[in-house]
Amino acid sequence: MEFALRPYRSVLYIPGSKDRALDKARGLAVDALIFDLEDAVAPAEKAAARETLAAALGVGGYGKRTRIVRINGLDTDWGEADARAADGMDCDAVLLPKVEDPVQLDALAALTDKPLWAMMETPKAMLNAQAIAAHPRLAGMVMGTNDLAKELNSRFRADRLPMLTSLQLCLLAAKAAGCVIVDGVYNAFKDDEGLRAECDQGRDIGFDGKTLIHPAQVEIANAAFAPSEGEIALARRQIHAFEQAEAAGQGVAVVDGKIVENLHVVTAKSVLAKADAIAAMGA
Numbered sequence: 001m002e003f004a005l006r007p008y009r010s011v012l013y014i015p016g017s018k019d020r021a022l023d024k025a026r027g028l029a030v031d032a033l034i035f036d037l038e039d040a041v042a043p044a045e046k047a048a049a050r051e052t053l054a055a056a057l058g059v060g061g062y063g064k065r066t067r068i069v070r071i072n073g074l075d076t077d078w079g080e081a082d083a084r085a086a087d088g089m090d091c092d093a094v095l096l097p098k099v100e101d102p103v104q105l106d107a108l109a110a111l112t113d114k115p116l117w118a119m120m121e122t123p124k125a126m127l128n129a130q131a132i133a134a135h136p137r138l139a140g141m142v143m144g145t146n147d148l149a150k151e152l153n154s155r156f157r158a159d160r161l162p163m164l165t166s167l168q169l170c171l172l173a174a175k176a177a178g179c180v181i182v183d184g185v186y187n188a189f190k191d192d193e194g195l196r197a198e199c200d201q202g203r204d205i206g207f208d209g210k211t212l213i214h215p216a217q218v219e220i221a222n223a224a225f226a227p228s229e230g231e232i233a234l235a236r237r238q239i240h241a242f243e244q245a246e247a248a249g250q251g252v253a254v255v256d257g258k259i260v261e262n263l264h265v266v267t268a269k270s271v272l273a274k275a276d277a278i279a280a281m282g283a
């Protein structure tokens with residue numbers, strides 16, 4: 001399935017050094033996996049993690065899940081070797097942390113032919129979001145809200161008020177460029193209510209899905225970012241009503257007391273396409 005048409009409701013980080021987690025991921029109902037060589041791997045384990053990850057991806061078993069490898073920054077001791085290794089791995093994309101300028105993506109593009117993803121997690125990245133999203137090789141963006149909070153010296157709040165400008169700047173940039181964009185992680189992985197609220201907020205804003213740190217978070221993200229049965233039924237009724245209106249020479253239909261114009265039909269069709277893409281993951 002083409003990148004942009006795949007679902008990204010749940011995007012789980014897997015420490016690249018942990019065999020058990022790498023194996024567990026093969027059976028989880030996630031839409032995408034970020035195999036991490038950066039923050040989840042201690043410096044002493046970096047080189048070994050590269051080998052462990054390459055072997056796990058070589059064995060396969062990850063099905064239709066999008067496989068993204070997060071390398072270390074190219075300004076670190078490990079980044080370039082990670083990028084060259086990831087280029088040879090059986091994965092779908094390479095994710096670069098702490099991207100602040102499209103020039104960093106040019107440098108990565110010289111090391112791999114894979115589609116590129118960017119972590120958006122510094123103040124400079126927020127200010128350069130449009131230029132980063134417009135990079136010709138960029139396929140997706142991931143919000144790094146832990147690093148961003150650290151750099152901003154902002155507090156974690158349930159309503160994420162201190163983070164909203166940044167989230168929305170990146171969202172605008174990604175949507176304008178036609179990139180996938182997924183929300184940051186929710187650190188309290190045993191707090192289901194908090195996670196659900198943050199997923200709902202991310203969905204309302206327009207994110208394609210949420211990055212996750214623990215398997216227990218998957219079901220909540222999958223539910224929050226999937227079209228509900230009500231949304232699917234409404235989309236079908238809107239399309240049908242508009243077709244009937246068009247056949248009668250009208251440009252506008254009315255469903256449940258609300259107008260339906262061509263633009264609403266485009267949204268309705270994308271709801272159905274997303275539902276089909278999700279169904280295809282289980283097929």
Ligand SMILES: CC(C)(COP(=O)(O)OP(=O)(O)OC[C@H]1O[C@@H](n2cnc3c(N)ncnc32)[C@H](O)[C@@H]1OP(=O)(O)O)[C@@H](O)C(=O)NCCC(=O)NCCSC(=O)C[C@H](O)C(=O)O
Nearest residue numbers: 013014015020021024025039040144145146147213214215
């Ligand atoms: C947070 C954890 C350290 C907790 O791990 P653990 O104590 O092992 O949890 P459990 O005992 O509850 O685990 C139950 C089973 O699930 C497996 N497991 C746990 N986590 C994962 C995972 N992420 N992927 C796959 N499988 C996982 C365990 O192995 C157990 O399996 P089994 O024994 O077979 O039943 C741990 O969850 C963890 O390390 N999470 C990932 C942390 C991580 O990746 N951090 C870096 C990314 S976050 C970030 O950097 C975002 C960004 O850059 C920013 O700035 O915001």
Ligand SMILES: [Mg+2]
Nearest residue numbers: 121144146147
């Ligand atoms: Mg980070």
